[in-house]
Amino acid sequence: MKKYKVSEECIGCRACAEVAGDNFEINDNNIAYLKMQPGNEDEEAKCEEAMDICPVEAISVYKNEETDLPDAIVAGSNIKATLDKHPELKQVLINLSPMFKRMQNPALYNTLARFANFNDAAKVTGLSVCEILHTLNHQLGTESKLLKIMPECIKITHDEIEDESTEITWKESPELYIYNNNTIEDLVEKTSILSPQENIVIISTEKPDELLKVANGLNFNFNIEKNREYRVSIFNPAEKEELLPWKERKEDFEVLDVRKMTTDPFDVILKKAYSTEDDNGFVLVQRFEPHPMINMLSEMDFEHMTEQKAATEFWIYFHKKVSKIDDSDTSTTKVNAVIQSATPVAYPVIMRLLQSDKIRKHINIKELKVW
Structure with a gap:
C-alpha cells in the first residue's frame, strides 16, 4: 500500500475528508491531516482520488518508504519534538485518551510535552506504551520500521x-x-x-x-x-536580576486605558491593582487625574507619577512597592483578609464595599480572587 502525507500547503478545503473520510480529517485549525494510512485497496483508491482533487497539491505519496518515511516513534521519543514535527498526531493522541487534551494548553505543551517521552505518557494515561507507539506509527506509515527494531523500541533510559x-x-x-x-x-x-x-x-x-x-x-x-x-x-536557583529604578522602566508597564469605558472602571482598575506583583506596575490612562483612586492605591502600597499627554489624556504610572512587612507581623491593627467572588451577583457588591473608607481603615485586603 502507498503511504500518504499532507503538507503545510493545505488550505482547509475539506475535499480530501469528503472523498476519503476514513483516512483524512480536518483538525481544529481547519487543516487536513492523515487520520490513518490506507489499509486496503478501496481506501488506497479513495486516497488517490483525494490527492488528485486537492487544489493546491498538498497531498503526496512517499516514494521510497525506507528513505522518505520518517523514523519510527519509540518509547523514548520526546513528545514535543515529535508533535512539532508531526502536528497531525495531536488529534490521534487525543482520540486515544482525553488526558492528551492537556497539550491544547500552550503552557503545558511547552512544559509537560517538552520534558516528557511516550513512556511517561503511558504511565499517566494508563495506556500501554505499545498501544501508543503502534497507533502513532501506523498513522505515519512507519509501523514496519517499528516492527524491525522491536523490542528495543520500548526500551528507555530509566532516570531516577x-x-x-x-x-x-x-x-x-x-x-x-x-x-x-x-x-x-x-x-x-x-x-x-x-x-x-x-x-x-x-x-x-x-x-x-x-x-x-x-x-x-x-x-x-x-x-x-x-x-x-x-x-x-x-x-528556582537563578539569581534575581538587578532591576532599574521603577521610573526608568515605567514605559514597560502594561497599559490600562479606560477612557472609552461607559461604566465605572473602578472594579477593572482595582482588579488590576490586586494582580500586580511587588516591584511591578501598570499605567492607567484616563481623561482626568483620578485623585480618589490614587489615594486608595496609595493605601495599598502603590506609588505613582502622572504625565499629562493632552488636555483630556492623563497617564498615571502606578508602581507597587516591595513589601517590607512580614506576613506574621501583627503590630498593625488592621485585619488581614482575602476576598473571593465566584458569584456574579456578589461581585458588584464587593466592588462597592471596597470603596468604603471605613472598611479600608480596618481591613487589610491582601488579595482579591475573582472567577
Whole structure:
C-alpha cells in the first residue's frame, strides 16, 4: 500500500475528508491531516482520488518508504519534538485518551510535552506504551520500521529523578498545594513560571512524576520526601536580576486605558491593582487625574507619577512597592483578609464595599480572587 502525507500547503478545503473520510480529517485549525494510512485497496483508491482533487497539491505519496518515511516513534521519543514535527498526531493522541487534551494548553505543551517521552505518557494515561507507539506509527506509515527494531523500541533510559533531590537550603513558601488530576495543569504552570529564588511546595499521595520532569528539565532544585505521602519542595536557583529604578522602566508597564469605558472602571482598575506583583506596575490612562483612586492605591502600597499627554489624556504610572512587612507581623491593627467572588451577583457588591473608607481603615485586603 502507498503511504500518504499532507503538507503545510493545505488550505482547509475539506475535499480530501469528503472523498476519503476514513483516512483524512480536518483538525481544529481547519487543516487536513492523515487520520490513518490506507489499509486496503478501496481506501488506497479513495486516497488517490483525494490527492488528485486537492487544489493546491498538498497531498503526496512517499516514494521510497525506507528513505522518505520518517523514523519510527519509540518509547523514548520526546513528545514535543515529535508533535512539532508531526502536528497531525495531536488529534490521534487525543482520540486515544482525553488526558492528551492537556497539550491544547500552550503552557503545558511547552512544559509537560517538552520534558516528557511516550513512556511517561503511558504511565499517566494508563495506556500501554505499545498501544501508543503502534497507533502513532501506523498513522505515519512507519509501523514496519517499528516492527524491525522491536523490542528495543520500548526500551528507555530509566532516570531516577529522586537521585537529583537535594537538601532544602532555601526559604520555603508557607503555602502548600495538593497535587492530583484536577490540579496538575495549574501546578505545572505555577512551577514553570517560578521567578528566581521562588519556591513552591507540593503534597501528593502518588509520586508526581510529571511535575518532577518539569522541575528537572528547567534545572530547578527540588527536595522529595516520602512518608505517608510525597512532599516536594521546588526552588528556582537563578539569581534575581538587578532591576532599574521603577521610573526608568515605567514605559514597560502594561497599559490600562479606560477612557472609552461607559461604566465605572473602578472594579477593572482595582482588579488590576490586586494582580500586580511587588516591584511591578501598570499605567492607567484616563481623561482626568483620578485623585480618589490614587489615594486608595496609595493605601495599598502603590506609588505613582502622572504625565499629562493632552488636555483630556492623563497617564498615571502606578508602581507597587516591595513589601517590607512580614506576613506574621501583627503590630498593625488592621485585619488581614482575602476576598473571593465566584458569584456574579456578589461581585458588584464587593466592588462597592471596597470603596468604603471605613472598611479600608480596618481591613487589610491582601488579595482579591475573582472567577
